[in-house]
Amino acid sequence: ALAIRDVSKRYGTGDATVTALDGVDLEIAPGTLTAVMGPSGSGKSTLLHLAAGLDAPTAGDVVIGGTSVVGLDDDALTALRREQVGVVFQSFNLVPSLTALENVELPALLAGRAPDRARIAELLADLGVTGLESRRPHELSGGQQQRFAIARALAQRPAIVLADEPTGALDSVTSIEVQEILVRQAAAGQAIVVVTHDPAVAARAERIVLLRDGRIDGDLPATDA
Amino acid sequence: ALAIRDVSKRYGTGDATVTALDGVDLEIAPGTLTAVMGPSGSGKSTLLHLAAGLDAPTAGDVVIGGTSVVGLDDDALTALRREQVGVVFQSFNLVPSLTALENVELPALLAGRAPDRARIAELLADLGVTGLESRRPHELSGGQQQRFAIARALAQRPAIVLADEPTGALDSVTSIEVQEILVRQAAAGQAIVVVTHDPAVAARAERIVLLRDGRIDGDLPATDA
Numbered sequence: 324a325l326a327i328r329d330v331s332k333r334y335g336t337g338d339a340t341v342t343a344l345d346g347v348d349l350e351i352a353p354g355t356l357t358a359v360m361g362p363s364g365s366g367k368s369t370l371l372h373l374a375a376g377l378d379a380p381t382a383g384d385v386v387i388g389g390t391s392v393v394g395l396d397d398d399a400l401t402a403l404r405r406e407q408v409g410v411v412f413q414s415f416n417l418v419p420s421l422t423a424l425e426n427v428e429l430p431a432l433l434a435g436r437a438p439d440r441a442r443i444a445e446l447l448a449d450l451g452v453t454g455l456e457s458r459r460p461h462e463l464s465g466g467q468q469q470r471f472a473i474a475r476a477l478a479q480r481p482a483i484v485l486a487d488e489p490t491g492a493l494d495s496v497t498s499i500e501v502q503e504i505l506v507r508q509a510a511a512g513q514a515i516v517v518v519t520h521d522p523a524v525a526a527r528a529e530r531i532v533l534l535r536d537g538r539i540d541g542d543l544p545a546t547d548a
Numbered sequence: 549a550l551a552i553r554d555v556s557k558r559y560g561t562g563d564a565t566v567t568a569l570d571g572v573d574l575e576i577a578p579g580t581l582t583a584v585m586g587p588s589g590s591g592k593s594t595l596l597h598l599a600a601g602l603d604a605p606t607a608g609d610v611v612i613g614g615t616s617v618v619g620l621d622d623d624a625l626t627a628l629r630r631e632q633v634g635v636v637f638q639s640f641n642l643v644p645s646l647t648a649l650e651n652v653e654l655p656a657l658l659a660g661r662a663p664d665r666a667r668i669a670e671l672l673a674d675l676g677v678t679g680l681e682s683r684r685p686h687e688l689s690g691g692q693q694q695r696f697a698i699a700r701a702l703a704q705r706p707a708i709v710l711a712d713e714p715t716g717a718l719d720s721v722t723s724i725e726v727q728e729i730l731v732r733q734a735a736a737g738q739a740i741v742v743v744t745h746d747p748a749v750a751a752r753a754e755r756i757v758l759l760r761d762g763r764i765d766g767d768l769p770a771t772d773a
């Protein structure tokens with residue numbers, strides 16, 4: 324599903340160069356749930372952005388669904404991303420002028436497809452936000468926005484789901500709902516990568532990748548405990 | 549320091565009225581650390597916004613440092629807030645066009661005072677973000693932005709600090725640093741209110757207020773455990 328091959332990412336130039344990622348290798352198979360953990364600033368969000376084809380690596384390659392992103396033009400990269408990848412951003416990134424439901428339907432519309440309304444209604448019910456569909460993002464609480472952002476990433480059943488701290492704004496009961504949904508999606512064959520600081524979320528994954536200063540510091544099978 | 553008197557907050561009108569808070573009473577004394585917990589959508593952020601004088605209650609009164617906000621004109625309310633209150637927003641709300649350090653200095657500049665540079669340098673060191681001062685918010689990770697937002701709320705040593713999930717984007721080590729800082733500020737006499745989903749943060753507070761569907765559902769002394 325997803326391969327990160329010797330990827331580095333640097334920002335700035337000269338004295339002010341910041342190395343966010345430094346030679347990261349990672350293979351993510353379909354039907355798996357992988358947690359990525361690490362200190363604040365260690366490169367987790369940068370890794371997700373590159374894996375989603377949202378930013379170009381400074382060195383190395385990202386292979387999404389068998390297609391290398393290096394050398395693709397913008398239109399081809401956007402089409403690949405729309406077909407293959409769903410992203411839950413750390414800062415939600417809902418479109419302020421659209422309703423919550425329109426935000427969830429947007430990926431389908433952008434891919435030129437009809438939204439799967441039954442699936443979306445089921446997801447919103449599982450996430451506990453039924454009834455808030457016609458609100459705009461600023462009329463929702465932080466946790467409610469996060470749950471619509473999760474629904475948006477999952478609605479199209481993309482082959483790869485990249486979620487950046489998807490339970491950060493949620494209470495523990497709601498967080499467990501989200502964990503159940505992610506585990507279910509992985510069992511259905513999707514490749515799910517979850518950046519998290521929450522040990523309860525990491526415990527649901529079958530693998531925990533540790534990032535520190537832009538490098539992989541550990542890659543452990545999560546215990547069955 | 550802060551009194552919330554029978555406060556309700558309703559959004560919308562007619563059929564579409566949403567009651568975010570429904571008759572909340574709360575007294576916060578100087579030199580205390582109070583945690584506010586509750587499910588997503590229960591009214592925590594709304595409570596903080598009203599307590600900070602950032603929004604008007606639909607009913608009831610908010611008394612900040614002995615001054616009632618009801619009936620104050622905008623200029624007087626802004627002056628009161630600048631003198632008495634520091635806020636850490638759930639979505640950080642850093643000013644994108646300013647550097648991280650300028651964001652921290654902004655409350656002092658808006659209050660017509662010189663920023664306390666030694667205090668700010670000490671806070672940034674405690675928070676582990678020394679060296680990132682000249683970055684703009686979009687050049688920082690989520691957790692780094694959150695730590696600058698915390699420094700901004702604390703820099704002026706305001707009588708009241710209202711923090712909305714200040715450790716939501718932080719790893720557990722960094723979160724403990726923030727907890728230490730908040731405990732220290734309360735011991736120094738400030739009134740600190742922290743909205744949190746993290747039991748480790750709540751455990752540092754001397755009191756835990758539980759919110760459910762816009763009402764206070766419990767008000768417990770945190771155990772000394």
Ligand SMILES: Nc1ncnc2c1ncn2[C@@H]1O[C@H](COP(=O)(O)OP(=O)(O)OP(=O)(O)O)[C@@H](O)[C@H]1O
Nearest residue numbers: 462464465466467559568588589590591592593594
């Ligand atoms: N502008 C608005 N219009 C309508 N409803 C609103 C508006 N702002 C907030 N709400 C509603 O008010 C309720 C309380 O929201 P609030 O943001 O205070 O919740 P919260 O406890 O902070 O939740 P979270 O833990 O998800 O951040 C929610 O149900 C939310 O949908």
Ligand SMILES: Nc1ncnc2c1ncn2[C@@H]1O[C@H](COP(=O)(O)OP(=O)(O)OP(=O)(O)O)[C@@H](O)[C@H]1O
Nearest residue numbers: 334343363364365366367368369687689690691692
């Ligand atoms: N545009 C940029 N310019 C310079 N440095 C940047 C830029 N974007 C990110 N960085 C730096 O790259 C490093 C990695 O950032 P990243 O957002 O991936 O961290 P993270 O692991 O997601 O952290 P957090 O847990 O705080 O969200 C950080 O040190 C950050 O300051």
Ligand SMILES: [Mg+2]
Nearest residue numbers: 368413689690
């Ligand atoms: Mg991040």
Ligand SMILES: [Mg+2]
Nearest residue numbers: 464465593638
């Ligand atoms: Mg909130």
